[in-house]
Amino acid sequence: MSHLPQTHKKEPLVRIVKRDAVSAKKAWGIRIIGLLCALVVCAVLIFALTKLNPISVYTSMFRGAFGTARRSWQTIRDAMMLLCVSLGLAPAFMMRFWNIGAEGQILVGGVATAGCMIYLGDKMPTPLLFVVMFAASILAGALWGFVPAFFKAKFGTNETLFTLMMNYIAIQLTSYFVALWEKPFGSNTVGIINDRTNAGWFRPLFGQQYGWNVVIVLLITIGMYFYLRHSKQGYEIQVVGESENTARYAGINVRRVIMRTMIISGSICGLSGFIAVAGAGHTISVSTAGGRGFTAIIVAWLSKFNPFVMIIFSFLLAFLDKGAAEIASKFNLNDHVSSILKGIILFFVLGSEFFITYKLIFRKSEKEIAAKEEK
Amino acid sequence: MSNEYKSAIRMEGVTKTFGSVIANQNINLDIRYGEVLSLLGENGSGKTTLMNMLSGIYFPDAGQIYVNDEPVMIRSPKDAFDLKIGMIHQHFKLVDVFTAAENIVLGLNEGKRYDKKEVARRVREICAKYGFDIDPEQKVYSMSVSQKQTLEIVKVLYRGADILILDEPTAVLTLQEIEKLFSVIRNMRADGKSVVIITHKLNEVLAVSDRVAILRHGEYIATVDTKDATELSLTEMMVGKKVELDIARDDIADKKLRLAVKDLTVVNGDGITVLDHISFDAFSGEILGVAGISGCGQKELLESIAGLQKTAEGASVVFSDPESGEEKQLIGTNPKKIRELGVHLSFVPEDRLGMGLVGSMGMTENMMLKNYSDGKSLFLDRKQSKALAERILTELEVVTPGINTPVRRLSGGNVQKVLVGREIAAAPTVLMTAYAVRGLDINTSYTIYNLLNEQKKSGVAVIYVGEDLDVLLQLCDRIMVLCGGKITGIVDGRTATKEQVGALMVKSH
Incomplete structure (x- = not known):
């Protein structure tokens, strides 16, 4: 037989594996984590682009939607x-x-x-x-x-x-x-x-x-x-x-x-x-x-x-x-900044659906493997 | 060049799980150059999963794989190719609108431009060496199943594979084609290649392989030399307990005309006559077998009777009602009208998840597929279906996480149990099955044979379209042979021989 190429490949760093059916509770947990991650990413972006305090931006977002009874009803109207x-x-x-x-x-x-x-x-x-x-x-x-x-x-x-x-x-x-x-x-x-x-x-x-x-x-x-x-x-x-x-x-x-x-x-x-x-x-x-x-x-x-x-x-x-x-x-931002935020949040919400269906398995580090073998 | 005991692949302690399902547990396997190894096991015993780890589709959770005695990591199909491992999958992975040669070089990325002549030359060289017969310029869509399979094999050989894995290669082939495939496999073995065949057909294991490795429920049982093995000894290892290899056949009790088919002709969308003036009768209390090379009109025959197929003028399918004695014409109806006529016609179609069941629904909702519209209410009645689902679950020992688990997630045998269970529960007077045991393991196959025999005993007219001649000859009272859309003969199942039926299957007109 001809000589084979030497392979010293490592195990893949990340593998995607399909999950069993996930309980509704866990699925909603994943979605909420996704939303929180989105808020963190948005916060970093807001600060990097505009130097505004992300917390105050979020607060005014919330106020924009539910700040007054009138606004709340408009949000409800749009949601309906x-x-x-x-x-x-x-x-x-x-x-x-x-x-x-x-x-x-x-x-x-x-x-x-x-x-x-x-x-x-x-x-x-x-x-x-x-x-x-x-x-x-x-x-x-x-x-x-x-x-x-x-x-x-x-x-x-x-x-x-x-x-x-x-x-x-x-x-x-x-x-x-x-x-x-x-x-x-x-x-x-x-x-x-x-x-x-x-x-x-x-x-x-x-x-x-x-x-x-x-x-x-x-x-x-x-x-x-x-x-x-x-x-x-x-x-x-x-x-x-x-x-x-x-x-x-x-x-x-x-x-x-x-x-x-x-x-x-x-x-x-x-x-x-x-x-x-x-x-x-x-x-x-x-x-x-x-x-x-x-x-x-x-x-x-x-x-x-x-x-x-x-x-x-x-x-x-x-x-x-x-x-x-x-x-x-x-904050006198142009429309596109708020569109970016909207996009990021939607991206994470959609992404959490991926993590509800699949999970990632990371390669164990050599230390971990060694520790396991010692036991 | 090769020595008989040179190890090609060694797997040690390989484990793979999917969620909570253990597909392979701690498997040790050894594959050598210059031999044909059969990987034998029932459905769901983990054969394909194990080989998919060699071809880079799955990655093992634990264990180590050695190629040529060196530890390797196979992370992708490309890694597998680099290690000269090639797998021919059960479902072909070909691009229909490309030619054979284009499919062969697809994704190969040889670095230079696509040299048609050179590729064709090398393809012909491989064909000549092993006895294949393909035309590099032929488009895949115009190929037969067996040609496509040949192309898949040539594809991996072109990529320089020394270790070939074939997943259920004979499932779609005719007897003659199987013989041809086996001679090619023997040529490859003589050339020093290592060939692995995944199968659950014992006669093929004995015919072609040197050694047999047996898996059961995801665990490795043993590897034996084929020359020391018998069908019985292999079966025992495969299923873990002795199974009787005889199918019961009772005498016909109460034979009455149930279905009279006359002049049934079907012309398909391409203008090809797939059924040509078929006439036959089916009787109560009898199993009528339908034999033939696949694609000879079996599908159209059953679908015509079930009201799913457009038929040519002049066709007639008359059902004689056992209670009233009334005669009812089924041509020109549809499944709903047939039910309304009071004809209890059950049909187990070939495409289980694509026609017989709804894959995304659980057992309960699948139970009501045919009678959901009964009653005047606008809303569904789930109670009865649930009770039926539970009954089938226990009586047929369906393995499922729950009756609401989508049936798509069940293994092939369990899917079939759900489908056959539902069709029999409808108390049919005519029961038609198409390839009812295809891809099923021995235990499940026998469950199905027994169910069919019970139906026969209770006076049902059973039509059994099958592919395994041994089974047809043991199970059926009469066997009707189709060839090219015509009936070439109807023989007595008790006296006919395999050769006789085989000859009718290829009889020219």
């Missing part, structure tokens, strides 16, 4: 919006249908709501108006979800590209309606709709302006939990997501499930457009969705499609947004 979109995305992603079209589905829902407010605002009794707005936003969102699902089911088109393209149609459509409903003339915005009559605005509930937002979204949360975990349709979604062959074998009509699920997904995203317009902004513009359609994907996956866990991650992201905006204005 994000949560609503995430709930809409959950069934689609659970079915492994890559719905990245939530942005468009929110917009068309918002446009439908705004249209109802503008044309019907003074022609209908309030309860009926809300029913119409509610239904219109759901229908618009459902249509936006159904179209790519139909083509996927019938012709096997790629839903990622399709839903993405639907976003652009929705954006252009919104621009069109903004121009149509422009007020005052030449401003290129719709302005506050029904600012005198407040027709089609959410009324305060329990004395809180955003009370209805919270109630509606929490009801959807509970409903979605039972739908996904305990209903027959939720079971079908899981089976289709795992393997279409298994679904066919089980007698599930795969096409129907794809279309039905995307109608539900689009409806809820459309509904969040309704909440955004009637319950928060009272206006419509191409930035009404504001990237939530994409941020919600992170929320849905991080929560592993558990609606109750989504509440936590929605709040985390809404908090980061508010806090980042506050430090940007208070």
